[in-house]
Amino acid sequence: MPDAGPEIYLLAGVALFVTGVDSLLAQSHPLRRIMALNVMGSGVFLVFITLAARTPGAVPDPVPHAMVLTGIVVSVCATGLALALADRLPPATGKTRLEHRPDTPNSPPDRRKEEGE
Amino acid sequence: MTRRACIGLLSLGLAAGLSWAVMRLPDAPAGLTAAALAQLPESGVTNPVTAVLLNYRGYDTLLEVGVLLLAMTGVWSLRRGEWPAGDLRDRPLLMSLLRVLLPMLVLAAGYLLWIGAFAPGGAFQGGALLGGALVLALLGGLARRLLRQEPLLRAGLALGVLAFAAAGALALGLTGRLLQYPRGHGGAWIMGIELATLISVGLTLGLLYLGGRPEKDP
Amino acid sequence: MTFPRTGALLILMPLAAAALAFAWPGHGRALARISAAAMTAALAALTREIMAHGVQMHRVGGWGAPLGIELRADGLGVFMLIIAALIGVAVTLYSPSYFASRQPESAPAKHNDSRQNTPSRQAAPPTAKSRDEDGQPHRTRYFWPLFLFLWTALNALFLSADIFNLYVALELLGFGAVTLVALAGGHEALTAAMRYLWVSLAASLFYLLGVALVYGRCATVDLPSLASKAQPGPALWVALALMTGGLAAKAALFPMHFWLPPAHANAPAPVSALLSALVVKGPVYILLRLWFEAFHGLITPAATHALGALGAAAILWGSVRALVQPRLKLLVAYSTVAQLGYVFLLFPLAASPESGLAAWSGGLMFLGAHACAKTAIFLTAGNILHAAGHDRIRDLDGITHALPISAFAFGLAGLSLVGLPPSSGFAGKWMLLSASLAQGQWWWIAVILAGSLLAAAYVLRVLTHAFTRVPNPLTPKPVPPVMEWTALALAVAAVGLGFAAHGAAELLQVGAPNAVASRDNNGPPAKPASAQPQPQTPPEIRRLDSCPESTLPGAARPPHEPSPPDRTAHPGAAQRTPGPKGGHELSEAGVQPRRAAICLARQARRRSAGGWSA
Numbered sequence: 001m002p003d004a005g006p007e008i009y010l011l012a013g014v015a016l017f018v019t020g021v022d023s024l025l026a027q028s029h030p031l032r033r034i035m036a037l038n039v040m041g042s043g044v045f046l047v048f049i050t051l052a053a054r055t056p057g058a059v060p061d062p063v064p065h066a067m068v069l070t071g072i073v074v075s076v077c078a079t080g081l082a083l084a085l086a087d088r089l090p091p092a093t094g095k096t097r098l099e100h101r102p103d104t105p106n107s108p109p110d111r112r113k114e115e116g117e
Numbered sequence: 118m119t120r121r122a123c124i125g126l127l128s129l130g131l132a133a134g135l136s137w138a139v140m141r142l143p144d145a146p147a148g149l150t151a152a153a154l155a156q157l158p159e160s161g162v163t164n165p166v167t168a169v170l171l172n173y174r175g176y177d178t179l180l181e182v183g184v185l186l187l188a189m190t191g192v193w194s195l196r197r198g199e200w201p202a203g204d205l206r207d208r209p210l211l212m213s214l215l216r217v218l219l220p221m222l223v224l225a226a227g228y229l230l231w232i233g234a235f236a237p238g239g240a241f242q243g244g245a246l247l248g249g250a251l252v253l254a255l256l257g258g259l260a261r262r263l264l265r266q267e268p269l270l271r272a273g274l275a276l277g278v279l280a281f282a283a284a285g286a287l288a289l290g291l292t293g294r295l296l297q298y299p300r301g302h303g304g305a306w307i308m309g310i311e312l313a314t315l316i317s318v319g320l321t322l323g324l325l326y327l328g329g330r331p332e333k334d335p
Numbered sequence: 336m337t338f339p340r341t342g343a344l345l346i347l348m349p350l351a352a353a354a355l356a357f358a359w360p361g362h363g364r365a366l367a368r369i370s371a372a373a374m375t376a377a378l379a380a381l382t383r384e385i386m387a388h389g390v391q392m393h394r395v396g397g398w399g400a401p402l403g404i405e406l407r408a409d410g411l412g413v414f415m416l417i418i419a420a421l422i423g424v425a426v427t428l429y430s431p432s433y434f435a436s437r438q439p440e441s442a443p444a445k446h447n448d449s450r451q452n453t454p455s456r457q458a459a460p461p462t463a464k465s466r467d468e469d470g471q472p473h474r475t476r477y478f479w480p481l482f483l484f485l486w487t488a489l490n491a492l493f494l495s496a497d498i499f500n501l502y503v504a505l506e507l508l509g510f511g512a513v514t515l516v517a518l519a520g521g522h523e524a525l526t527a528a529m530r531y532l533w534v535s536l537a538a539s540l541f542y543l544l545g546v547a548l549v550y551g552r553c554a555t556v557d558l559p560s561l562a563s564k565a566q567p568g569p570a571l572w573v574a575l576a577l578m579t580g581g582l583a584a585k586a587a588l589f590p591m592h593f594w595l596p597p598a599h600a601n602a603p604a605p606v607s608a609l610l611s612a613l614v615v616k617g618p619v620y621i622l623l624r625l626w627f628e629a630f631h632g633l634i635t636p637a638a639t640h641a642l643g644a645l646g647a648a649a650i651l652w653g654s655v656r657a658l659v660q661p662r663l664k665l666l667v668a669y670s671t672v673a674q675l676g677y678v679f680l681l682f683p684l685a686a687s688p689e690s691g692l693a694a695w696s697g698g699l700m701f702l703g704a705h706a707c708a709k710t711a712i713f714l715t716a717g718n719i720l721h722a723a724g725h726d727r728i729r730d731l732d733g734i735t736h737a738l739p740i741s742a743f744a745f746g747l748a749g750l751s752l753v754g755l756p757p758s759s760g761f762a763g764k765w766m767l768l769s770a771s772l773a774q775g776q777w778w779w780i781a782v783i784l785a786g787s788l789l790a791a792a793y794v795l796r797v798l799t800h801a802f803t804r805v806p807n808p809l810t811p812k813p814v815p816p817v818m819e820w821t822a823l824a825l826a827v828a829a830v831g832l833g834f835a836a837h838g839a840a841e842l843l844q845v846g847a848p849n850a851v852a853s854r855d856n857n858g859p860p861a862k863p864a865s866a867q868p869q870p871q872t873p874p875e876i877r878r879l880d881s882c883p884e885s886t887l888p889g890a891a892r893p894p895h896e897p898s899p900p901d902r903t904a905h906p907g908a909a910q911r912t913p914g915p916k917g918g919h920e921l922s923e924a925g926v927q928p929r930r931a932a933i934c935l936a937r938q939a940r941r942r943s944a945g946g947w948s949a
Contacts, residue, residue, distance in 0.1 A: 055148030077188030138573030194477035
């Protein structure tokens with residue numbers, strides 16, 4: 001495994017993380033943001049797992065595995081919480097997207113509604 | 118457009134920085150494999166991941182079980198759950214499938230819990246399966262009676278944290294250190310904690326599916 | 336009780352109480368009171384212990400550093416725990432009356448959106464109806480477990496010496512904080528909570544990716560042993576940047592502060608107090624640990640100055656924004672953005688070779704002062720909301736007549752926010768100022784003074800309205816005495832901590848990071864060699880040859896050695912890698928704690944005397 005070019009997996013992890021960051025910043029619908037966060041998390045977990053696989057010896061390092069398990073549970077919890085909170089928004093505001101930041105009253109963050117698919 | 122372009126540039130910069138960093142990581146990092154394996158006989162289990170999760174770094178897991186209960190508390194504080202309006206009387210095929218599937222899932226969850234001591238598996242994996250079983254039962258409208266037992270649900274959800282914390286305190290009393298299990302009994306302690314955790318994880322995952330507190334059947 | 340027990344109690348007690356409060360909803364208040372009392376007792380014992388014996392380590396599970404997790408109680412950690420306990424106890428006392436007396440829908444949202452809101456709420460049957468039906472019981476039912484989880488997270492955070500464990504504690508903290516904001520109900524609070532959750536979750540993942548890189552590079556996540564293992568290099572630079580970025584976002588440092596004002600202003604008053612006083616301080620605390628302890632070898636002066644500059648920008652921007660806010664709670668929230676900026680001035684100042692320890696103590700003193708003052712002010716704002724039904728500043732004329740105690744509390748806390756003597760805000764600012772003077776970094780002085788003037792302006796803006804003689808047209812509702820007196824007690828604490836500055840400085844020196852403590856003892860600043868941070872020289876060596884006073888209890892112990900009370904044999908012990916200079920230091924670590932303590936006290940007295948008179 002270590003000689004099978006694990007850099008690919010590390011770079012894939014980075015790519016996932018950055019993809020998540022990008023859509024978290026670019027998208028404003030709560031569901032898309034939740035997905036973006038999950039993609040970010042998967043990237044981090046992939047990096048952890050690759051690190052575990054690269055250690056010398058036949059057995060992969062169990063410590064990052066346990067950390068990933070912890071991370072997964074936390075991200076499941078985060079997703080559940082975010083979904084419940086996002087669901088509370090429409091009845092209260094009638095909208096599914098966040099309003100402008102109070103600091104920048106005229107910035108047009110939600111100008112382009114449905115641009116990326 | 119400009120906003121999107123700025124975000125894109127930012128992401129590209131981040132990608133470049135991160136790629137640079139991961140490419141410069143050591144090829145064969147030291148890791149803690151040797152240390153984890155060397156202490157394995159002391160840990161009470163033979164699966165190194167379970168040893169890390171419930172013994173070496175068991176304290177992380179204690180807080181993690183807390184995070185699960187906190188998320189559940191948060192979701193319950195936010196919303197009332199939506200009960201799936203399933204009635205299986207007119208769907209005999211699905212009903213008979215669930216009759217077979219649900220006991221099997223529960224059995225498999227128990228198996229995963231037990232095998233976790235020796236091979237991949239454990240409370241969280243088993244809990245996920247149990248949660249899946251609960252979701253199926255909810256979808257089929259089979260768990261309505263369970264949902265009406267709110268005190269029971271609350272107790273089951275809190276069980277993991279309470280048992281884990283009690284084990285930590287008890288271990289402290291016996292050995293002088295938080296979560297240090299008495300020598301030679303690590304396996305039994307881990308299994309006990311895992312059993313309580315399994316129930317709470319399964320309930321949490323299943324009830325998160327409701328998306329809120331299971332108040333009054335509408 | 337020794338550290339293993341006190342430390343375990345500080346974590347297990349609130350955690351178990353939170354779980355019980357969830358399982359047994361009617362008893363949240365009693366559980367919170369019992370655990371608050373138990374934690375206070377444990378914390379008192381712990382403080383005594385570390386003052387007498389120095390830094391305490393506890394190997395959870397008995398495994399020890401690389402493989403297991405360690406808990407650590409040192410001056411900084413215990414200082415933060417004490418602040419958390421102070422605020423926690425106040426909130427425990429204040430909240431029952433607050434929640435019992437509030438209307439189901441939070442008043443902050445009332446003046447501009449409740450009217451439009453009502454129809455849509457009825458239009459959406461299940462959620463909205465249950466909220467109205469539940470009203471009060473619903474909110475208190477969930478407040479107590481959430482509050483206890485938050486307290487658990489804070490205690491776990493301040494005791495942990497493991498960067499992955501800190502991640503779990505951070506998530507516990509973030510989830511608790513977000514949910515507590517959402518508990519207020521109204522649409523502003525929910526929107527603010529949602530935005531807070533995005534920032535919090537993304538920031539946690541940045542931090543976690545940083546932890547992954549650190550583990551890949553150093554094969555450990557133990558905070559003390561990272562100090563010797565972290566060598567400068569791309570992986571760790573990027574890791575530190577990721578973690579710093581994530582933590583700065585969680586701490587609402589200047590350009591990433593946008594989520595804080597709506598979240599803090601729209602939460603229920605006791606929750607606002609918890610958030611402003613404690614929750615944002617958690618990430619700041621981790622930043623201090625990373626920058627001054629684990630990765631001190633990687634830090635360049637330019638980096639600390641960049642962080643300081645952001646802090647300065649936060650001071651000015653936050654204060655200016657606070658001046659123009661129409662609502663009291665928004666004003667106070669922007670003031671939090673500004674006041675957090677002062678704590679970030681600690682980075683360039685404490686990292687400097689001279690009077691670093693003064694800046695360290697000053698910045699942290701300021702942090703404590705802010706926690707108490709801000710809690711007092713948010714609780715006061717809660718009282719005003721309760722009495723007047725709104726917190727619009729221009730309609731607060733004559734509120735003093737209705738709420739004399741609260742107005743007095745606001746004035747006292749304002750004193751500390753502005754930094755007037757003899758408040759603790761003054762003590763902290765003074766130490767920061769004298770450190771900037773000693774280091775010739777005059778630009779921070781300008782920022783601190785400008786910030787103080789602006790703070791005076793926004794505090795006075797509220798007070799001039801409150802103290803006018805015009806009778807308030809509204810007939811205010813009576814406020815339960817416990818709400819007024821709790822606010823006053825915190826305000827008195829904010830001032831009184833200034834008189835206890837001595838003891839606090841002494842506490843903060845217990846196990847102060849080498850980066851701060853060692854070079855501060857250098858005496859005459861004539862040594863050019865020590866004027867620059869030297870990543871190559873192990874900090875221990877520098878400290879040892881600097882001054883005999885540097886035998887701080889605990890600080891003299893190499894960071895990867897367990898403390899004596901914890902040194903009983905265990906399989907895990909064999910696993911620890913002896914540090915490069917382990918033997919050398921061990922003899923030094925044994926130096927009688929008493930002598931070191933005397934050294935310490937003398938030093939603290941000299942310093943604070945100098946600080947007050949110079």
